Each structure stands twice: as C-alpha cells, then as structure tokens.
Amino acid sequence: MTSMTTLPQPSQLSRPVSNPPAGSLPPIPNPKPRKSTSSDTPRAASPYQASKLRTPSSPKPSLKSPLSTSNSTSNLNAARSASGGRTPSSPDKSLRRTISIASFPQPPKTSSRPSTASSISGIQGIQGATSSVRPQRNSRLSTGTTSSYRSSKTPSLLNGSGEGKFISSGDARDPEASPTHSRSSSAQGSCSTSATTFEDADDAIGKSNSKPKEIKGNVLVSVRVRPDNNSGGETPRNHGEWSIDSRQSLISYRGKEGGDYFYGDKDAPLTCPTVATNRRADNVFNPQENNAKVYDSAAKRLVRRVMEGYHGTVFAYGMTGTGKTFSMQGTATSPGVIPLAITDIFSFIRETPHREFLLRVSYLEIYNEKINDLLSASAANGPAGAPQEEIKLREDSKRGVYATPLKEEIVQSPTQLLRVIARGDHARRTSSTQFNARSSRSHAVVQIVVESRERVPTSSAQDKRAGIAPGGVRVSTLSLIDLAGSERAADDKERRTEGAHINKSLLTLGTIISRLSENKDKQGNPTDRDGRHLPYRDSKLTRLLQPALSGGSLVSILCTIQFTSAVNSHTGETLNTMKFAARAKNNIVSHAKKAEEAYGGGGSDSGSRVLLERYRMEIQALRSQLDTQAKSQAEKELKWDEQQYEKEAQARHEEQVLEMQLARTALKERIEHLNRLILSSKSTGVNNHNSLSAFGRLSRMSATDSGVRSLRSSASQSTLGAGHSSIRPISFMSVNSNDPSSGMLYPGGSFGNEDEYDLGEFGDGKASLQRQVTALQADIGDKNRYISTLERRLLQARRSSHSRMSVGIKTASTTIAEHPDVSALVREKDMEINELRLQLDDKDRMLAALRSAARHRDLAAVTNDSQSPELKSKSGSTAGDADSFAGTNGFIAQSESPIKRLLSDRSEKEEAGKNMDEVSRMLEEMIQSRAENVHNTKHRSIASESRRVSSSAEVPGLNPTAPSWDPSLSPSFRG
Numbered sequence: 001m002t003s004m005t006t007l008p009q010p011s012q013l014s015r016p017v018s019n020p021p022a023g024s025l026p027p028i029p030n031p032k033p034r035k036s037t038s039s040d041t042p043r044a045a046s047p048y049q050a051s052k053l054r055t056p057s058s059p060k061p062s063l064k065s066p067l068s069t070s071n072s073t074s075n076l077n078a079a080r081s082a083s084g085g086r087t088p089s090s091p092d093k094s095l096r097r098t099i100s101i102a103s104f105p106q107p108p109k110t111s112s113r114p115s116t117a118s119s120i121s122g123i124q125g126i127q128g129a130t131s132s133v134r135p136q137r138n139s140r141l142s143t144g145t146t147s148s149y150r151s152s153k154t155p156s157l158l159n160g161s162g163e164g165k166f167i168s169s170g171d172a173r174d175p176e177a178s179p180t181h182s183r184s185s186s187a188q189g190s191c192s193t194s195a196t197t198f199e200d201a202d203d204a205i206g207k208s209n210s211k212p213k214e215i216k217g218n219v220l221v222s223v224r225v226r227p228d229n230n231s232g233g234e235t236p237r238n239h240g241e242w243s244i245d246s247r248q249s250l251i252s253y254r255g256k257e258g259g260d261y262f263y264g265d266k267d268a269p270l271t272c273p274t275v276a277t278n279r280r281a282d283n284v285f286n287p288q289e290n291n292a293k294v295y296d297s298a299a300k301r302l303v304r305r306v307m308e309g310y311h312g313t314v315f316a317y318g319m320t321g322t323g324k325t326f327s328m329q330g331t332a333t334s335p336g337v338i339p340l341a342i343t344d345i346f347s348f349i350r351e352t353p354h355r356e357f358l359l360r361v362s363y364l365e366i367y368n369e370k371i372n373d374l375l376s377a378s379a380a381n382g383p384a385g386a387p388q389e390e391i392k393l394r395e396d397s398k399r400g401v402y403a404t405p406l407k408e409e410i411v412q413s414p415t416q417l418l419r420v421i422a423r424g425d426h427a428r429r430t431s432s433t434q435f436n437a438r439s440s441r442s443h444a445v446v447q448i449v450v451e452s453r454e455r456v457p458t459s460s461a462q463d464k465r466a467g468i469a470p471g472g473v474r475v476s477t478l479s480l481i482d483l484a485g486s487e488r489a490a491d492d493k494e495r496r497t498e499g500a501h502i503n504k505s506l507l508t509l510g511t512i513i514s515r516l517s518e519n520k521d522k523q524g525n526p527t528d529r530d531g532r533h534l535p536y537r538d539s540k541l542t543r544l545l546q547p548a549l550s551g552g553s554l555v556s557i558l559c560t561i562q563f564t565s566a567v568n569s570h571t572g573e574t575l576n577t578m579k580f581a582a583r584a585k586n587n588i589v590s591h592a593k594k595a596e597e598a599y600g601g602g603g604s605d606s607g608s609r610v611l612l613e614r615y616r617m618e619i620q621a622l623r624s625q626l627d628t629q630a631k632s633q634a635e636k637e638l639k640w641d642e643q644q645y646e647k648e649a650q651a652r653h654e655e656q657v658l659e660m661q662l663a664r665t666a667l668k669e670r671i672e673h674l675n676r677l678i679l680s681s682k683s684t685g686v687n688n689h690n691s692l693s694a695f696g697r698l699s700r701m702s703a704t705d706s707g708v709r710s711l712r713s714s715a716s717q718s719t720l721g722a723g724h725s726s727i728r729p730i731s732f733m734s735v736n737s738n739d740p741s742s743g744m745l746y747p748g749g750s751f752g753n754e755d756e757y758d759l760g761e762f763g764d765g766k767a768s769l770q771r772q773v774t775a776l777q778a779d780i781g782d783k784n785r786y787i788s789t790l791e792r793r794l795l796q797a798r799r800s801s802h803s804r805m806s807v808g809i810k811t812a813s814t815t816i817a818e819h820p821d822v823s824a825l826v827r828e829k830d831m832e833i834n835e836l837r838l839q840l841d842d843k844d845r846m847l848a849a850l851r852s853a854a855r856h857r858d859l860a861a862v863t864n865d866s867q868s869p870e871l872k873s874k875s876g877s878t879a880g881d882a883d884s885f886a887g888t889n890g891f892i893a894q895s896e897s898p899i900k901r902l903l904s905d906r907s908e909k910e911e912a913g914k915n916m917d918e919v920s921r922m923l924e925e926m927i928q929s930r931a932e933n934v935h936n937t938k939h940r941s942i943a944s945e946s947r948r949v950s951s952s953a954e955v956p957g958l959n960p961t962a963p964s965w966d967p968s969l970s971p972s973f974r975g
C-alpha cells in the first residue's frame with residue numbers, strides 16, 4: 001500500500017504560472033489495455049483492431065467543426081474559454097505536450113471559496129503557457145458564451161456551423177454557466193429547480209459548514225451519441241429515424257418499432273429548456289462533443305461536491321461499443337471522466353488551503369457475478385495468477401454497501417492516482433465482441449475515498465503538537481463506474497456466459513430503476529410503489545449501487561448510444577438505453593447529505609476507517625512515544641556518560657594501581673636481583689667454599705666452575721696476576737676452605753702469619769697502603785652511591801615507561817619495557833651493576849687483606865722494638881699468631897723449645913718473605929685490575945652514554961629517565 005503522508009501543502013505545490021513545466025502528461029491509462037479473456041478468440045474485423053490503442057472513431061476532419069476537430073484538451077480549453085481567449089484548435093501532439101500533471105491549477109491567493117472559474121483559469125494558464133494565449137478570468141464571464149446563451153432565443157441544432165451554436169448549446173449546460181442557469185431558473189420561478197446541477201444552499205448563501213446541507217433532486221442523466229463510422233464522415237442532423245437536438249436535450253425517434261420516443265420535452269418552450277417535466281433532459285451530447293465537454297457538463301460539479309463532502313456516483317450505461325469506456329477513460333489525447341475528475345480533485349485540494357485531505361483509491365470489477373480486486377497482486381498476474389480471496393459485499397449503516405477485503409491505496413498526486421487506475425485497468429477483462437474489438441466484459445468500479453478536515457492554523461502548531469485535535473474528518477466517496485455493455489447473444493460460449501451475466505445485472509439495474517420509489521417497508525428497506533422489495537441483491541452490481549440508487553449520493557448517469565446506418569442497426573438496444581435514461585431521470589431521487597464530520601479513530605468501525613483521524617492519532621501517539629523515547633534516551637545517555645566517566649576513573653585508578661604494583665614489583669625484583677647478586681657473590685666467595693680468603697677463592701675458582709659471576713671474578717683476578725711476581729705468601733696458600741684448621745685459624749677474615757708482613761715492599765710502604773685503603777674506601781662509597789643512583793634511575797625509567805604505556809603508547813605493539821633499546825640499556829646497566837658489585841667485593845676483600853697486612857706490620861714493628869731480632873721475630877710471630885688466631889699464640893709460644901723456635905724462625909722468615917711477595921704481587925694485580933676495570937667501565941659508560949643518547953632520541957621521553965653514569969659520582973673512576 002502506498003505509504004501515507006500528509007498531502008502536500010498548496011504552498012509547496014504551487015508553481016509560478018509563468019513557468020509551466022515542460023513535462024508531458026503522465027501516461028493516461030490507455031483505454032482497455034487489458035487482458036483478454038480469450039486471446040485466441042478471433043476478433044471481429046474492426047478498423048481499431050490493428051491498433052492497441054483505442055482509436056476514436058471521430059468524424060473526418062473536414063466535417064468537424066473547429067471545436068470538434070480539436071482533441072479533448074483543446075476542446076476543454078476552447079470550451080472553457082469560448083467567450084474569450086479561445087485558442088485555435090491545435091494539433092493533438094502539441095496539446096498533449098501542454099497538459100502536464102505538474103502544471104495543475106495553482107491554489108488561489110486568497111482563502112475564498114474556490115470557484116470553478118479559478119480552476120479553469122489555472123488550466124487556461126497552463127494551456128496558455130503553450131498557446132501563448134491566456135484568457136482573462138473575467139473576460140470569459142463578461143463576453144461570449146453566457147451572454148450569447150442568454151440572448152440567444154433560437155435553438156441551434158447540430159447541423160449548424162460555427163462555434164456560436166456549439167457554445168450556446170454547450171454553455172446552456174456548462175457547469176460554468178449552470179449556476180446562473182440554475183439560480184436564474186429558480187429566480188424566474190417558472191423553471192423547476194429540481195434540475196440536477198448539484199447545487200445546494202451553500203452556493204446561494206455562501207459558505208457555511210454549520211449544518212450538512214441536503215441536495216434534493218433528480219439525478220443527472222446525460223445521453224451521449226457516439227459518432228457513426230458508417231456515416232461517411234458526415235454529421236447528419238437526422239440519423240434515419242433519429243434526430244438530435246442537443247440544445248433542447250432532445251432525441252427523437254420516429255421509427256416503426258414503437259412510435260415516437262423523446263428524451264427531453266419536445267413541447268417545452270425553447271426559452272426555458274429546463275421547464276419542469278418528468279421528461280426533462282439534462283444533457284444530450286452530439287457526436288462532435290468531446291470528453292472534456294462531457295465531463296464538464298455531466299461530472300465536474302458532482303466531483304466538486306464530493307470534495308466538499310457528498311457521496312457521488314457517475315456511471316456509464318449503454319450498449320456494447322457505444323463509447324462508455326471512451327467516455328469514462330478517454331484516450332491519451334482526449335482524457336475522459338476519470339482522468340479529468342482526478343485533475344479536478346487535486347485542483348480542488350490546491351484551491352482549498354484551509355482543509356487537509358487524504359485520498360485512497362480502490363478498483364474492482366464484477367465479472368461473471370464475481371468481484372475481483374483489480375489492484376491486488378494476483379489481479380496483476382491475470383486470471384491465471386494466484387486465486388484471490390473472495391471479495392464479498394457487506395452493508396454498514398454508515399458506509400452503506402461495500403466490498404471487502406479490498407485493497408485501497410493512498411495516493412498523493414494525480415500521477416500516482418492515474419497510475420493506480422491504469423494498473424487496475426490493465427487487469428480488467430476485455431475481449432473482442434461483435435460490436436467492439438476490445439469490449440469490457442466486466443463492470444468496473446473506481447472508488448476514490450476523500451477524507452478531509454479543517455487544517456490547524458499554523459500559529460497553533462504548538463497546540464497541534466500538544467495534541468489538541470482539529471475538527472472532525474469528513475469522508476466522502478466518488479464512484480466512477482464503467483459498466484459492461486449489454487449485447488445480444490454471442491456465438492462464443494465464453495462470450496455468451498459473460499453476456500448472460502452482464503445482461504442479467506443490467507436487467508436488474510433497469511428493473512430496480514423502473515420500480516424505484518421513495519417508499520420503504522417497516523424495516524426501512526426500500527420498496528416499490530406497491531410495497532414490493534427492490535431486488536438489489538439479485539446482482540452484485542445493483543447491490544453495490546444500492547446506496548446511490550437509494551438516493552444516498554449524488555448520481556450522474558451517462559447513457560451512450562449510437563445511431564448507425566448499418567443494416568443491422570441495433571435500434572432496439574438504443575431504445576432500451578433511452579428508456580433506461582428516462583426512467584433513471586424520473587425515478588432516482590437524490591437526497592444526498594454532506595457527510596458528517598467523524599471524530600475519534602479507534603471506536604466504531606467507521607471511525608477506524610477514517611484514516612485521516614486514525615493517522616492523526618497515530619502521529620500523536622508516535623510523537624508522544626518519540627518524546628518519551630527521546631527523554632529516556634537522554635537519560636540513558638546521561639547515565640551512560642556517568643558510567644563511562646566512572647569506568648574511566650576506575651580504569652585510571654586501576655591503571656595507577658597497576659603502575660604502582662608494577663613499580664613495586666620492579667623495585668622488589670630489582671632489590672631481589674641485587675640481593676641475589678650480593679648473596680650469590682658472597683655465597684660463591686664465602687658460603688659455598690667456606691673460605692675467608694677471596695684470593696684463595698679466586699685462585700681456586702679458576703679451576704672450579706662456580707657460576708658465571710665467580711668465573712668472571714676468577715678471570716679478572718687471573719688477569720690481575722699476569723705478569724707479576726710469582727712469589728706467593730704462604731699464609732695465603734694456607735688459607736683454604738678445605739683445610740679446616742686453616743679455616744678455623746681465620747675467623748675474622750685476617751691473613752695468617754702476618755708477623756712476617758713487615759718484610760718486603762708492603763712493610764716498607766705503610767703510608768701507601770693506608771692511602772690505598774682510604775682510596776678504596778672512598779671508591780667503595782662512590783660505587784655504592786652509584787649503584788643506588790642507578791637503581792633509582794632504573795626505577796624512574798620503569799615507572800615512566802609504564803605511565804607512558806598507559807597514556808599514549810598503548811597502541812604500540814611492543815611496550816616500552818620491551819623496547820629493544822630500553823631492554824638493552826637495562827641489561828647493560830644490570831651488567832654494570834654486577835660488575836660494580838664484583839668490584840665492590842674485590843675491594844672489600846682487598847681492603848680486608850690490606851687491613852690485615854697493615855695490622856701485621858704494626859704488630860711486627862712493636863715486637864721488634866721490644867725484643868732481639870730473633871725473639872722479636874718469633875714473639876712477633878707468636879703475637880701475630882695470637883692476635884690472628886684468637887689467643888692461641890700463647891699456647892704455641894709456651895710449648896715450643898728455643899732451638900726449634902730458631903730453626904722455625906728462619907724458615908718462617910723465608911716463608912714470610914715469600915708471603916709478602918705473594919701479597920705484594922696480588923695487591924699489584926688487584927690494583928692493576930682495578931685500574932683496568934675503571935678504564936673499561938669508563939669506556940663502557942661512554943659507549944652506553946652515547947647509545948643511550950641515540951636510543952633516547954629514538955624513544956622520546958626516555959632521556960631524562962635513562963640511567964647514566966655520572967663521572968662526578970665517582971671521582972676515582974676518572975683515572
């Protein structure tokens with residue numbers, strides 16, 4: 001279903017008249033482009049058969065009047081502007097181009113009641129855009145037709161020439177003139193006002209919506225005579241027994257079949273053609289009159305009334321091939337009642353800015369007493385398509401009789417509406433008959449439902465939003481019906497079946513119309529004058545037309561006939577049509593009321609069918625839903641924002657905690673690592689080997705495998721020893737962890753046999769040793785500080801890299817900690833620390849050795865001063881032993897004899913000399929090693945510094961935190 005939208009505002013649709021669209025009219029449904037019920041049925045020879053389009057059997061141009069030769073559009077223009085600004089008939093092609101859906105009449109500038117004149121003025125404007133002739137709105141009223149009609153007392157017949165006659169004839173019943181006609185006739189008093197022109201009190205007293213007005217009167221019945229193909233192009237006044245006086249709405253037959261038949265009043269005074277009589281005619285259209293003229297006279301006013309809120313029905317009745325479809329649909333160049341009504345509907349909408357409209361359309365056919373929805377998908381697939389759900393007729397007190405279920409499409413533009421109808425028309429069944437190459441085999445009903453409501457003033461748009469309901473909705477229906485043609489029995493079985501159904505329904509229609517009365521039975525059902533029920537239910541057609549025939553709507557009947565000079569002229573059929581027209585005119589009495597305004601969208605069935613109201617309520621409900629949703633959405637967003645903020649804060653907090661944890665972990669790891677290094681170093685040197693002498697350990701480590709670090713220390717110590725004196729102090733040799741006694745002898749880590757240390761270069765270099773000790777102590781202090789600085793910087797670097805990771809470098813696939821430069825730097829620093837640790841250990845040991853040596857020397861010096869050289873040496877040794885071995889020397893001194901002591905003294909001295917040499921050598925090695933270490937470290941520092949600088953340049957931000965060797969921290973490393 002076409003989606004519903006608010007109909008375009010007139011302002012949106014308005015186009016400057018001066019700028020007509022160049023587009024052409026959207027394809028008007030070609031008459032009968034329909035499926036054939038029997039495609040293989042041989043068609044009767046017809047001049048139109050070759051063409052898919054229905055070719056108007058118009059008279060030859062030479063015989064046409066200037067008006068009649070032009071197509072319907074030009075005629076529409078010409079007829080409407082007959083009194084002024086008439087455009088000379090133009091070729092069909094150019095005229096077709098000029099009519100564009102987009103160039104519909106513009107809404108009036110004022111909100112005054114829309115007038116037909118304004119509408120026509122709009123059309124003229126469009127056409128004038130092409131023809132460059134734009135008749136003035138007033139000129140039409142002041143000149144030409146109307147005055148001509150009023151002044152003309154002479155009836156003009158069709159055989160006359162010149163437009164005066166035509167205009168006079170036409171304008172007598174032209175809706176533009178009809179108000180004057182109707183009102184003047186009413187004023188004159190001598191003419192009946194019951195002539196159906198669909199005027200009501202509104203027109204007389206001005207606009208008033210206060211109370212629905214009732215239009216009373218007979219239906220509008222028009223007779224259209226189709227041109228005769230066999231007339232040789234002539235337009236005779238008399239067609240054999242038939243004669244037409246269109247001005248007098250008179251058709252007479254003086255044949256043998258039944259005497260004289262008159263449609264119209266042959267006795268009526270010519271000056272008052274609408275005199276009250278039961279045989280008064282409304283319209284008789286001669287063969288030259290075109291579709292536009294037919295529409296203007298027979299349907300235009302009714303369509304306008306429908307737009308104002310009345311129900312209206314227009315149907316074409318007549319024998320097959322007489323021009324019903326031609327009149328209702330028309331052709332591309334001569335649009336019929338349906339397309340012209342559509343044009344008018346939208347014109348009316350544009351001219352009525354104070355109301356809003358909603359249009360929906362349905363299209364059904366009654367074929368063989370079965371209702372088919374021509375808009376359903378299955379209908380589009382033709383009879384062979386999926387079977388449709390059975391459509392039934394139901395009755396409702398408000399809606400009357402209606403078909404259900406029926407697809408209704410909401411339309412928003414004439415193009416859309418025309419397309420929908422074209423689609424339905426395509427699905428309608430046609431086939432070739434004796435009289436019509438493309439005969440309609442079904443009754444087709446186009447139903448346009450018009451919903452309208454007072455528009456809410458723009459100023460109170462807020463009220464609209466707030467849900468203040470505008471006025472009620474008025475629903476009216478326009479039914480445009482193209483009946484199938486009555487026909488004689490056909491040869492083909494299928495045609496016979498169709499014909500039987502068609503004839504039966506038309507017969508029922510005729511019967512009902514002939515028996516129509518205003519009588520009703522006790523239940524309120526319509527009866528004939530004798531109180532008999534009217535057989536509406538005998539056919540689907542009459543059942544569907546019941547509301548209209550009962551007087552509930554305005555009705556306009558177009559009866560089509562054809563006079564032919566052919567031998568098999570169907571005079572009987574034509575006479576039947578004439579009788580039907582006369583009965584309809586006499587019997588159908590319309591008392592249509594303007595539909596009441598409906599309120600509410602949900603309650604009653606009729607209420608729920610008012611889409612405008614339903615949509616309004618739906619829009620309102622959706623709007624409030626939207627508001628609620630917007631509110632809750634805003635709340636949700638606020639909540640979400642808060643949650644996000646909290647989450648972010650939480651994440652930040654967690655990140656910080658993590659960072660702290662990482663920092664702590666790193667710190668701990670570092671501490672552990674450093675501790676491990678220290679312990680490992682100690683354990684390697686002290687615990688594992690249970691040795692007090694680093695030198696002893698070092699010498700052994702060269703032969704044992706005690707781990708990388710021990711090996712490194714060993715290696716460095718070995719290097720220290722290279723190129724030095726081979727003299728090894730005995731005391732050092734004896735200090736062996738594998739020797740328990742010696743181990744026990746050095747609990748304080750001091751060297752043994754230190755009484756001999758006064759000999760050799762160390763004995764002589766007391767001051768220099770002292771200086772070395774001091775220097776080494778300072779060195780150790782420096783290194784300790786350096787280590788702590790390194791640790792601090794490392795920590796900072798880690799912390800910084802973590803925070804960087806969390807802030808900005810999260811996207812990097814590798815973390816800073818994993819950055820090769822940083823890791824290399826860290827590794828390097830680790831190594832540096834290790835080495836420094838090792839050096840520290842070495843220094844410790846060296847310091848201890850030096851201290852011990854210094855003590856021995858001091859002791860020796862004291863002993864020498866107080867004893868003989870031998871005793872001095874001995875007692876010094878003993879004292880040294882006693883001192884070194886924690887008080888055991890006293891026992892040694894007492895237990896040994898003097899000779900033995902002398903012998904041993906000599907050997908001890910030799911040994912002491914050796915030991916001193918060894919110590920000196922080792923010290924030299926150590927000093928050398930230290931010097932080399934310092935040199936190496938310095939080199940490494942410089943290298944690492946340069947690397948760090950380059951890596952810092954690569955990793956911005958690392959520079960300030962990267963640990964670096966500050967030479968100022970360790971002045972001892974400068975050299």
Ligand SMILES: Nc1ncnc2c1ncn2[C@@H]1O[C@H](COP(=O)(O)OP(=O)(O)OP(=O)(O)O)[C@@H](O)[C@H]1O
Nearest residue numbers: 055056057320321322323324325326436439440485
């Ligand atoms: N007033 C007209 N002027 C020119 N051609 C006409 C006119 N009326 C009818 N025709 C032509 O006559 C042929 C038959 O007309 P149409 O199909 O409208 O008849 P119908 O009454 O609808 O027939 P059926 O009942 O079989 O459908 C068509 O080719 C049509 O173009």
